[in-house]
Amino acid sequence: MRTLRFLLQKEFKQVFRDPAILRIIFMMPIIQLLVLPWAADYEVKNIKLAIVDHDHSDYSRQFISKVTASGYFQLDQYTTSYNKAVEEVEKENADIVVEIPVHFEKDLVKESKAPLFMAVNAINGVKAVLGASYLQSIVQDYNNEIRQQWMQLPRFSPQTTIEITSSNWFNPLMDYKLFMVPGILVLLVTMVGSFLAALNIVKEKEVGTIEQINVTPIKKYQFILGKLIPFWVLGLLILTIGLAISLIVYGIHPAGSFLTIYAFAAVYLLVVLGLGLLISTYCNTQQQAMLISFFLMMIFILLGGLYTPIESMPQWAQWIAKFNPVSYFIEVMRRVVLKGSSLADIAPQIGIILLFAFVLNGWATWNYRKRS
Amino acid sequence: MTEQPIIYTEHLTKRFGDFTAVDAISFEVQKGEIFGFLGANGAGKTTAMRMLCGLSLPTSGKATIAGFDVYKQTEKIKQNIGYMSQKFSLYEDLTIKENIRFYAGIYGKSDAFIKDKTAQLLQQLNLEAEGDKLVGSLPLGLKQKLAFSVAVFHEPQIVFLDEPTGGVDPVTRREFWNMIYEAATAGITIFVTTHYMDEAEYCNRISIMVDGKIEALDTPAGLKETYNAATMDDVFLQLARKATRSDA
């Protein structure tokens, strides 16, 4: 215990004396959280529409005004020629072509459903696809509205109404920041936890101090705990700074409790620290550690569900995501922040994460040798 | 009856793949001796020393340090030795006092012991006013003296010094050797490697390693006589010329 105390004193002194680490701890969350959500803002506004109206009915005009009133769309072209609309897309004046077929009104009245044709510009895929899905929900809304009007009339039986719920019910305003900020926080915690820890240990190898440590009676577990605990604390510190920023700057109050977030983070950090430790046991220079870290971080980010929902990834990528601890934390963060999930709700994720922690730390401890 | 040697090796060998870095060395060091471990670059000195300290597992052969086996009792060995590696290994981002406190602490020394001995040590090194300076800011000679002091701070039975005076000026080297003598007088066995032949003369006995093997082992005077040489330089050159391997 006493040995551990000396180790911890040393680590904390070194960490707080290192200007690079301090910069990372305080500047990284601030900059990333202030800049990234704006840069990576996929909340799409000003989607330009080219509408091909073959119907020219009251309903089609009503529909168009509803679409433009939503605030997400701008009417770029209102035409009767599909080719002309496509030309607009080619010239990048329009993002989406919506074709209202002849008999739109008739079909809507008669069959209570009317097909709409939509073509999206795949160059800015995200904008177009998101735009298309907004459009779809507006169409549904509109459909619903019309049915409700008809409901007043007795000749329509009640069973024709369908309850339409928004697929974005947990993020009703479709506020992309509410979606991104918790995810970015996860990445921050991950980076600090694993890569700062890995670099720290590898630095001792590079400088040669680890040799001096290995020749003392320090036990393996003491050395490892001495390294893990400070970075565990740092991880929680970064999380706190990040949560404060998201509260102050973005006004994000988690729907769930902070306690749930911290409880999960406390376990999650064991995983990232284990990973950092593992990296350090395989590297002899900080450069190697950096390269491996970058490589892993890349996979973690791309397959973590921050930008692309995991459900819309191909099957093989979904399998990889199952082994990506980041994806669990992002999921948990979003659930707690947006849906208000409780500790009991995220118990399965905690279980999986604990398993990760055991495997990674066990592997790293086994691979850390005091003697070559 | 003679006392049991404090360092004992028999055919101690270390191979890296099919390269034999240390080739069946056998020697003994008695308690309280200053033992010089000489050899050209790449001769295998550091490798041998790391095996003796329990940092590296021997490929074959026997060795005991303070009576403890290097294969099975490394933790016991570590309690009883000090080690100053070829690379400087104090924390440059900690102060002098913090370094001393840290290393003494992990050897299980009490706060009172650390406090008293730190004050005494700083006085000895004329560093009373500089205890709170970062080690990184000190000149090399002072760093090396400090590293030595830290290596013997916990009062080990043996201290292993790997080229402790590399790159240090002659005056500081002299002071450094005075510290070694003091430690030896206090009963600590000194096992030291060096490339300076004047330092070899300060040792009680020296071994000269060539290509992983110990080619000669005797007192400095004995070696000069055997090789019919006027200086240790001469002895070393005669032996080292045989070397086929060289890092330089």
Ligand SMILES: Nc1ncnc2c1ncn2[C@@H]1O[C@H](COP(=O)(O)OP(=O)(O)OP(=O)(O)O)[C@@H](O)[C@H]1O
């Ligand atoms: N881990 C290792 N793997 C492979 N070869 C090694 C390893 N460590 C040392 N060697 C080789 O073993 C030989 C002896 O190295 P060692 O460091 O023991 O020499 P040395 O006598 O200490 O030299 P110097 O005076 O330069 O410090 C060298 O040729 C070195 O390249």
Ligand SMILES: [Mg+2]
């Ligand atoms: Mg060496």
